[in-house]
Amino acid sequence: MTTPNSRNQTLRSAIVVSIALVLIFLVVLLVWQDSLTLEGEARIMGISIHITATGTNRDKINEAINVAFDRMRQIDQRMSDYREDSEISKIKRAAGKAPVAVSHETFAMIQKAIEYSKQTDGAFDMTVRPLVALWRDRTEEGKSPAQIPPNNAPPSEQEILATLRLVGYDKIVLDPAGQTVWLPERGMSIDLGAIAKGYAVDEAIRVLRAHGVENSLVNAGGDLYAAGINEDGKPWTVLLRDPYEKDRSKIRVWKDLKLHLTDKAVTTSGNYERYILIGGQRFNHILDPRTGRPVKALDSVTVVAGSCLEADVLSTVITVVGVQSGLELLKQFEGASFYAIPEFQSPGFDRHLEEP
Numbered sequence: 001m002t003t004p005n006s007r008n009q010t011l012r013s014a015i016v017v018s019i020a021l022v023l024i025f026l027v028v029l030l031v032w033q034d035s036l037t038l039e040g041e042a043r044i045m046g047i048s049i050h051i052t053a054t055g056t057n058r059d060k061i062n063e064a065i066n067v068a069f070d071r072m073r074q075i076d077q078r079m080s081d082y083r084e085d086s087e088i089s090k091i092k093r094a095a096g097k098a099p100v101a102v103s104h105e106t107f108a109m110i111q112k113a114i115e116y117s118k119q120t121d122g123a124f125d126m127t128v129r130p131l132v133a134l135w136r137d138r139t140e141e142g143k144s145p146a147q148i149p150p151n152n153a154p155p156s157e158q159e160i161l162a163t164l165r166l167v168g169y170d171k172i173v174l175d176p177a178g179q180t181v182w183l184p185e186r187g188m189s190i191d192l193g194a195i196a197k198g199y200a201v202d203e204a205i206r207v208l209r210a211h212g213v214e215n216s217l218v219n220a221g222g223d224l225y226a227a228g229i230n231e232d233g234k235p236w237t238v239l240l241r242d243p244y245e246k247d248r249s250k251i252r253v254w255k256d257l258k259l260h261l262t263d264k265a266v267t268t269s270g271n272y273e274r275y276i277l278i279g280g281q282r283f284n285h286i287l288d289p290r291t292g293r294p295v296k297a298l299d300s301v302t303v304v305a306g307s308c309l310e311a312d313v314l315s316t317v318i319t320v321v322g323v324q325s326g327l328e329l330l331k332q333f334e335g336a337s338f339y340a341i342p343e344f345q346s347p348g349f350d351r352h353l354e355e356p
């Protein structure tokens with residue numbers, strides 16, 4: 001016989017069990033939703049870009065990834081020097097002829113690049129392009145024996161000096177009212193190759209965050225930003241590979257490094273993947289704009305910084321100025337540190353190597 005009392009009790013325990021089941025279901029749902037990690041890949045700026053993003057809504061994450069890629073395409077469209085129709089190419093074609101009106105974004109980027117040049121005493125200089133072209137023209141790479149120029153040797157001192165006359169960020173004339181850029185001499189050009197990738201990564205992150213995606217990793221061929229945490233709730237881990245692994249003839253000076261990053265960017269400037277080969281000799285594709293020659297001292301510089309733009313500038317510039325001046329420069333960039341080859345670590349870099 002069931003008394004009203006025991007019926008009440010049965011009812012109460014049924015309710016408790018139901019609530020518990022609902023709670024368990026909600027927790028499972030939450031955990032399951034939290035672990036949603038999506039990946040996207042697109043070919044932009046001549047390289048493969050990867051975005052990893054976590055969140056709870058598949059459609060929203062996919063939408064965010066697509067808009068982020070679109071944003072990077074837009075930057076490439078404006079700033080690439082490979083595209084004939086980019087604003088940078090238009091400025092180059094009009095050198096010595098007329099000022100060119102550009103988008104607010106490109107104008108601001110050029111202004112920013114001039115600031116970096118001032119900050120680095122000209123070690124960073126986007127007008128270095130004619131020199132890069134002078135050296136690149138001499139390469140035998142990608143050419144059949146018949147195509148190799150007879151002067152397949154590094155440029156002469158005279159040629160370098162002649163080209164240096166076309167280089168200098170202080171020659172650029174900007175008109176903020178008309179948003180125009182004017183290169184006063186024919187043959188001058190602008191090259192944002194050392195920073196556009198970093199900027200594009202930052203912009204992709206900004207777009208992802210604006211779409212509610214707080215945790216993501218945008219990787220543009222090793223120039224990357226790690227926002228928030230990964231699906232395990234930990235900082236993102238990024239593996240930097242020994243650059244000489246592929247080239248056994250080189251002494252191994254670098255071990256694989258594992259970085260742990262939250263809201264940090266990493267970029268590497270190195271001459272092991274991109275370089276200029278002339279007469280079998282390997283030259284760095286980063287030049288010292290003051291001497292007109294490829295830099296020699298450092299084979300590779302990896303920078304961790306608060307933004308990918310800053311990291312990109314610093315990795316290029318530290319390659320030019322070397323370790324000691326690089327350390328001085330770091331004082332102007334809060335929270336930035338670097339790792340260079342031949343082996344050197346700036347204070348603070350090891351912080352990113354430790355398991356948190």
Ligand code: ADP
Nearest residue numbers: 123124125126128191193194269285286287316
């Ligand atoms: P990567 O292209 O491997 O990411 P960087 O970010 O260091 O390497 O950029 C290298 C490019 O920057 C070169 O291909 C060249 O076009 C340009 N560049 C070379 N030297 C300088 C310099 N001193 N200042 C600004 N840009 C440079």
Ligand code: MG
Nearest residue numbers: 194312313316
């Ligand atoms: Mg760079």
